Amino acid sequence: xxxxxxxxxxxxxxxxxxxxxxxxxxxxxxxxxxxxxxxxxxxxxxxxxxxxxxxxxxxxxxxxxxxxxxxxxxxxxxxxxxxxxxxxxxxxxxxxxxxxxxxxxxxxxxxxxxxxxxxxxxxxxxxxxxxxxxxxxxxxxxxxxxxxxxxxxxxxxxxxxxxxxxxxxxxxxxxxxxxxxxxxxxxxxxxxxxxxxxxxxxxxxxxxxxxxxxxxxxxxxxxxxxxxxxxxxxxxxxxxxxxxxxxxxxxxxxxxxxxxxxxxxxxxxxxxxxxxxxxxxxxxxxxxxxxxxxxxxxxxxxxxxxxxxxxxxxxxxxxxxxxxxxxxxxxxxxxxxxxxxxxxxxxxxxxxxxxxxxxxxxxxxxxxxxxxxxxxxx
Ligand SMILES: Nc1ncnc2c1ncn2[C@@H]1O[C@H](COP(=O)(O)OP(=O)(O)O)[C@@H](O)[C@H]1O
Ligand SMILES: [Mg+2]
Numbered sequence: 001x002x003x004x005x006x007x008x009x010x011x012x013x014x015x016x017x018x019x020x021x022x023x024x025x026x027x028x029x030x031x032x033x034x035x036x037x038x039x040x041x042x043x044x045x046x047x048x049x050x051x052x053x054x055x056x057x058x059x060x061x062x063x064x065x066x067x068x069x070x071x072x073x074x075x076x077x078x079x080x081x082x083x084x085x086x087x088x089x090x091x092x093x094x095x096x097x098x099x100x101x102x103x104x105x106x107x108x109x110x111x112x113x114x115x116x117x118x119x120x121x122x123x124x125x126x127x128x129x130x131x132x133x134x135x136x137x138x139x140x141x142x143x144x145x146x147x148x149x150x151x152x153x154x155x156x157x158x159x160x161x162x163x164x165x166x167x168x169x170x171x172x173x174x175x176x177x178x179x180x181x182x183x184x185x186x187x188x189x190x191x192x193x194x195x196x197x198x199x200x201x202x203x204x205x206x207x208x209x210x211x212x213x214x215x216x217x218x219x220x221x222x223x224x225x226x227x228x229x230x231x232x233x234x235x236x237x238x239x240x241x242x243x244x245x246x247x248x249x250x251x252x253x254x255x256x257x258x259x260x261x262x263x264x265x266x267x268x269x270x271x272x273x274x275x276x277x278x279x280x281x282x283x284x285x286x287x288x289x290x291x292x293x294x295x296x297x298x299x300x301x302x303x304x305x306x307x308x309x310x311x312x313x314x315x316x317x318x319x320x321x322x323x324x325x326x327x328x329x330x331x332x333x334x335x336x337x338x339x340x341x342x343x344x345x346x347x348x349x350x351x352x353x354x355x356x357x358x359x360x361x362x363x364x365x366x367x368x369x370x371x372x373x374x375x376x377x378x
Pocket of ligand 1: 144146150152196211212221223251310320321
């Protein structure tokens, strides 16, 4: 049997509009060049009774073409919105997924803080309360306040003690910049309390976190984005990393906030010298592998993680956030097109590895169950 392997990519779609059209196109193309049948579908494209799927592939004249496809042998979950119909499908047992469901930011932080193998890389973090906020302000020169279920740099507030007072700077829900200068800790407490009440996302909580001094470049926040993925042998491998530098005066480095991407060495070696930069990079890799291992123990099989890593002004390495469905745009923005291509192709390589592994298992089962019988070939 030489049938092509069928891989489905589950993603958000409305009409012919997909959440990440560019990436999804590249993913389908990467699949083709690896000899697989890859298509994109959304929750509304699943006809379970008929066992068929409406799948989308890039059209010849741009846009997307759709037709009926066979049930996917494996599905890569790339749905990045918490739409109820998606959540239902995700837990329906209808598909075999390459990557397991993941948890909210605060739960992940909690879990990593509780694990002695990785704890030392996690900034001190608590669920927000006015008392915790006060305490953190006494202990750290910088404190971050952020939603336990947020993304994209929204609703994140940085509080820094400066010149006998406090500077507050953040992005609200709609990404507008908010700043304040306050004299007393009490005022900060009140301001932050209001912030948390206004910025709360669908009843979620807020975190107060030890703030890292990430001013590797003066007046800017810089952090490392590292992509670790499973390869075609099912092994974790760091695909690459880059540094994202925020806009001057911005409290985050996120791209939506006007951040820019640079190669790791360019920035880190300029600040710390070649040798130290090499050491820091090694630690980032070690941490990425340890984090992937610990998280996989909790959540089941995973496929890739994008880590937001803080390298502080003393060269210490910290984990800021784990993204289970990370972008790889940073490589493109750095002009590292080979890394970008590799980052796109790895999920397909891993999915194919899983299918090959399953096939091997199934055929060895047939052999042991029916010892006298000849194995089918061709
Ligand atoms: N504890 C912290 N110390 C320093 N900078 C932080 C801290 N937490 C967040 N940041 C900055 O804010 C950005 C966004 O925070 P993150 O936790 O990754 O949330 P999001 O899910 O919105 O990306 C980070 O990439 C970093 O630049
Ligand atoms: Mg982030």
